[in-house]
Amino acid sequence: MINDNLPVRRRTRMAQQWRAFTDSDLLWLFWRSKSTVVAFTCCLVILLCSVTSHWIAPHNVFDTTTFDLMDSELPPSWMSGGDARFWLGTDVQGRDIFSLMLYGLNISLIIGGISVLLSVMLGVALGVLSGYFGGLVDTLIMRFADAMLSIPTIMFTLLVSGVARVVIPKELMGHFAPAILTGAIALTGWMQYARTVRGLTMLEKGREYVMASRISGATHLHIMLRHIVPNVLRPVLVMATLHLSVAILTEATLSFLGVGMPPDQPSLGTLINEGNQYLFSGQWWIVAFPAALLVILSLSFNMLGDWLLDALNPKLR
Amino acid sequence: MVFFVRKLLQACMLLAGVALLSFILFQYLGDPVASMLPESATEVERAALRTSLGLNDPVIVQFGHYITRLLHGNFGISYYNQVSVFQLIMERLPATLELVFVSVVLAMAIGFPLGVWSAISRNKLLKEGVQILSLIGVSLPWFLTGIILIIVFSIWLGWFPSSGRGETVKIGFWSTGLLTASGWHSIVLPALSLGLSMVTIIMRLIRTEMLEVMKSDYVKFARARGIENYRIWFRHALKNALLPVVTVIGLQIGGLIAFAIVIETVFQWPGMGLLLIQSINFVDVPVLSGYLLFTALIFIVINTLVDLLYYLIDPRMRAQ
Numbered sequence: 001m002i003n004d005n006l007p008v009r010r011r012t013r014m015a016q017q018w019r020a021f022t023d024s025d026l027l028w029l030f031w032r033s034k035s036t037v038v039a040f041t042c043c044l045v046i047l048l049c050s051v052t053s054h055w056i057a058p059h060n061v062f063d064t065t066t067f068d069l070m071d072s073e074l075p076p077s078w079m080s081g082g083d084a085r086f087w088l089g090t091d092v093q094g095r096d097i098f099s100l101m102l103y104g105l106n107i108s109l110i111i112g113g114i115s116v117l118l119s120v121m122l123g124v125a126l127g128v129l130s131g132y133f134g135g136l137v138d139t140l141i142m143r144f145a146d147a148m149l150s151i152p153t154i155m156f157t158l159l160v161s162g163v164a165r166v167v168i169p170k171e172l173m174g175h176f177a178p179a180i181l182t183g184a185i186a187l188t189g190w191m192q193y194a195r196t197v198r199g200l201t202m203l204e205k206g207r208e209y210v211m212a213s214r215i216s217g218a219t220h221l222h223i224m225l226r227h228i229v230p231n232v233l234r235p236v237l238v239m240a241t242l243h244l245s246v247a248i249l250t251e252a253t254l255s256f257l258g259v260g261m262p263p264d265q266p267s268l269g270t271l272i273n274e275g276n277q278y279l280f281s282g283q284w285w286i287v288a289f290p291a292a293l294l295v296i297l298s299l300s301f302n303m304l305g306d307w308l309l310d311a312l313n314p315k316l317r
Numbered sequence: 318m319v320f321f322v323r324k325l326l327q328a329c330m331l332l333a334g335v336a337l338l339s340f341i342l343f344q345y346l347g348d349p350v351a352s353m354l355p356e357s358a359t360e361v362e363r364a365a366l367r368t369s370l371g372l373n374d375p376v377i378v379q380f381g382h383y384i385t386r387l388l389h390g391n392f393g394i395s396y397y398n399q400v401s402v403f404q405l406i407m408e409r410l411p412a413t414l415e416l417v418f419v420s421v422v423l424a425m426a427i428g429f430p431l432g433v434w435s436a437i438s439r440n441k442l443l444k445e446g447v448q449i450l451s452l453i454g455v456s457l458p459w460f461l462t463g464i465i466l467i468i469v470f471s472i473w474l475g476w477f478p479s480s481g482r483g484e485t486v487k488i489g490f491w492s493t494g495l496l497t498a499s500g501w502h503s504i505v506l507p508a509l510s511l512g513l514s515m516v517t518i519i520m521r522l523i524r525t526e527m528l529e530v531m532k533s534d535y536v537k538f539a540r541a542r543g544i545e546n547y548r549i550w551f552r553h554a555l556k557n558a559l560l561p562v563v564t565v566i567g568l569q570i571g572g573l574i575a576f577a578i579v580i581e582t583v584f585q586w587p588g589m590g591l592l593l594i595q596s597i598n599f600v601d602v603p604v605l606s607g608y609l610l611f612t613a614l615i616f617i618v619i620n621t622l623v624d625l626l627y628y629l630i631d632p633r634m635r636a637q
Contacts, residue, residue: 150568150571150616150620152571152572152574152575152576153575154575154576154578154579155574155575155578155612158578158593158594158597159605159609161597162593162596162597162605163342163605165597165600166342166600166602166605245455245456249458252458253458253459253460253579256458256460256579256582257460257578257579257582257594258594258598259594259597259598272460272461272464276464276583279464279467279468279472280472280479284468287464291461291464294458294461295456295457295461298456298457298458299452299453299456302452302455302456303452306452
């Protein structure tokens, strides 16, 4: 009887939530800010391109047999000497820039996205623990966070990949590169979440419903997971939007420095690094298009994050 | 006095921690025996070298030896360059410090007036301009700023060189590019791209801090006393806005040394950052651990100095 009822109840609850969302002023605020609508559209298009990159890319850039050195360094198709097959031109190996960008975008977004997710998980877990238990646990975690905050992101990630190169043999580096990058970037990003979540947890801990739950015999774990975490997630989501563009730029910077993604699995940063070497010989398109895409990507995520930060904070309105 | 001693003790403990890290990196991650002996060396030769290098001693003794060697300026020999790491870093250090110094001065020279101007002016256009500028500041990766400057000022206009340090003059161990025309010529673009990262930060900070102080009671009181505007802006508001700005500039210098790694790669500036990238690519462990120690030392010195500067700027701290 109850089991039959559940899906229906859930559906009506979802409908209610949806109506609450459409009725709220969030949507109205969104439509009012034209630049946010543009940024949101850019984000959507970029995400779509990234997800479908394997189908919409005109060339397979991972298959070395399809490269032809005769096609190398062709300018974009609308310029003289351009080839209709290669819309945005080709690089020195004769790979299609447009396809490279789509795959690179995918790699950049996956590494950025997973590292933000890991940072959020680590930060929320440590923040809740720190705020809930207080005392020595709190001191240890927060001191550690302070110490991590004082190390610049680029330096930390560079040193981690430096140490990784000492430990892992060169032949295997290609396999491990994405994992090392993701891990290193994730380790530099959790502190902000931990600090915010810690403060919110300390507030939430003193609420009456938590006390009631405690009296009725709920375990600490149950209270943390079911009561506290859902209540501290909203600001975390806003921070994550802004963090995503930071993570993507960090990955791009490392790849640009030649210690990130290897040239056979290029991210946007790797492409810019390769293009940069041909800047002086006049092949501007190898560097310009990936660079433009990277800027649009981070600009639109930043604008969306900024808007969310303002919109969800009633004090700032 | 207690304040000074506590700060110094903290700094020493941090340094010891970093030394331990770099010791672990140096001693356990790279195999010094393999890199010092030819491939054909026998097992007996290896064992002999291990004993003579002290690798069979207890860890505490090894760490003690390591610290003693560090204090004598012996950071090991670079695998790749075959020169002493200390010498290598000393050659590169002036380039990075000069670059950072010039960019901080540049950033302050641009950021201070802009910040004060945007705080006291009621111009709406300016306010929006500042916002757009700071949005671009966070969205544009530093290496791209460098590349764009190279394209515009080096390739199109041909005004400034795109790489290297120009001519340098040696004063003691310090090789400076700030005494030659070509040195100044070369430092413009790298210092500008490094400094721009800080301009937006300084500008926004001064603006918000000054607006905050302008709302305070004592500024109102000063107005009521009939003190002229510019005196209120500069003597009252700006002076009180300085404290957080000094902190942030101090902390940002650490960040600038980190960003210098990127900028040095873009402009092929022969500093510590380029050395680090090289040592990562060639798995040069002694250089890696030497870099770690040196930058940690610089960071700790800067942080301690910032704490002491507080003391000088804010009399309230002295009263405590």
